[in-house]
Amino acid sequence: MSRPSSFSLRGRRALVAIKDERDVTIVRRQFERLGIECVAWTPGEPVDFAPDLSLIDDEFLPLLQAAQRAFLARSPVIALLGTETPSRLKLVFELDPASFLVKPLRSAGIYAALVMAFERNERTSELKQQILKLEQRLRSRRVVLAAVLQVMHSHALAEPAAFALIRKAAMEQRKTIEELSAEITASGMLPRATG
């Protein structure tokens, strides 16, 4: 299934924490042009919806409440930088921003920052899922190894042949190698040698 294009921003809702009124006006106007709903926010205030994106002015940093940081981490964050000093950038890193804008804001650059933030967020989510999957597979390697050893003993096979046998059985039963290995080690049931 294809995911929605990061270029299309209409209908998204953004939490916007900006101090300077001129910057707020520019963001509001550009968001209106892009079809994005802008919800003004001051860090510390409760939020009663799940934003698709947050714009956080570095004037509000550091965010003292861990719960706030965790809440913002659920969707992409764009940091608004007033200065490029390392001390301020270190505070910005806490937000793990997907993109940034330099103050004072102008309309040019906002669209690109938004698109990059959404795209970066999508790619990061995909990478996180891949890492999760790989970690699960890594954990299950112990089980696979145990199953291979069991089949080596019971069928008097060398390791490559035992593994091939398990893989073939897994394919026939439409299971993953890890699932079948777990069954072998748990129940002692061996895949029936075929062919």
Add this chain to the structure above:
Amino acid sequence: MTKPYVPVGIICSQSGPYQAMGREILKSAMMAVDEINSQAEFDFAIAPHIRDPRGIVSEYHTVCDDLIRNVGVEHIIGCYTSASRKQVLPIVERTDRLLWYPARYEGFECSDNVIYVGASPNHNVLPLVRYVLDNLSREIFCVGSNYVWTWETNRVTRELVSAADGHILAERLLELGESAVGHIVDEIVRRKPPIVFNTLVGSSSYDFIRAFHAGTKAAGLEIPMLSCSLCEPELAIVGPASAGCITSSAYFESIRLPENRAFVARWKARHGEDSSPSVDGQSAYVAVYLLARALQRAGTSDIAEVQRAAAGYRYNSPQGPVWIDGGNNHCVLTPRLAVSNPRGQFDIFWEADAPVKPDPYLTQLDVVASPSRETSAGGALPNAPHLRVVK
């Protein structure tokens, strides 16, 4: 009593790869300036300060800087390519001046210091590609000049075509001013695509159209060509080979409106019976009028006041009613499709039934779902689907 003068900068290249269009823009802008300066309706006169960047991108920055620093203009009309507009943009933003940009462009920009008078992408590329997908083919061969206009037009075309389960058969790019087009025509003749979309500009486009016509004719092929920029003066430059090109534009000389008939008559009286106005030229003419009316209403050349006075003000121009959308500084105008004929004119076969709101970021288009599906939220729709066939 002598009227006070308002200095206005006009930047258009009179030489270089797109000199023909630069000259058209200048001719049209000057026609509007002369008309305005002779009308009692205006209590000021426009003093045009013309600069020629000769098609050299970096020169646009230089001439714009000169107009602002040395002449002291607050309003500038001109630029043709997006590359030239991007050169001028930082200066007008930094010095808080206003650029009145006449050309249709690829969108995805919204400066507070630019009035975009030409067509937005939802005015030109969308109706054209939609027409092709609905009536001609889902496979398109693209050839264009290697710069942002082509890149973005091709990107939008690809999204629309892919959403309709079609294919972009090729994307061939040539540098601006490149005249070696034979290899692309050879490829087209060999592969026989059902449609060719031409986003080349200036002399490259003219060379390509002639070679394409000769190559396909020799091979006994009839392949329709698409364009979002071809105009009457270019048909005259290209000659008979230009006939049969399906073109999307907000302006054609053949528009049957009293304002256009009068405009064309004045144009021909000024430039000769054989001469034709162009879409970008007419747009420059509209830009000068929009500026002049806003100056008159504002009573000052201060750009914030002028912008306020200009927003939403309806001008019955040669292309029909035009007004500036105060929300995004782009113009509301009427998209049209036409096919070029052997007489160097366009036969209009479709136009939107009402002026269409500009959508520079294509926010109202949902290409993921369907090439023709758009939201119904927000009142007046960009790309209104209610079409009217023009006979």
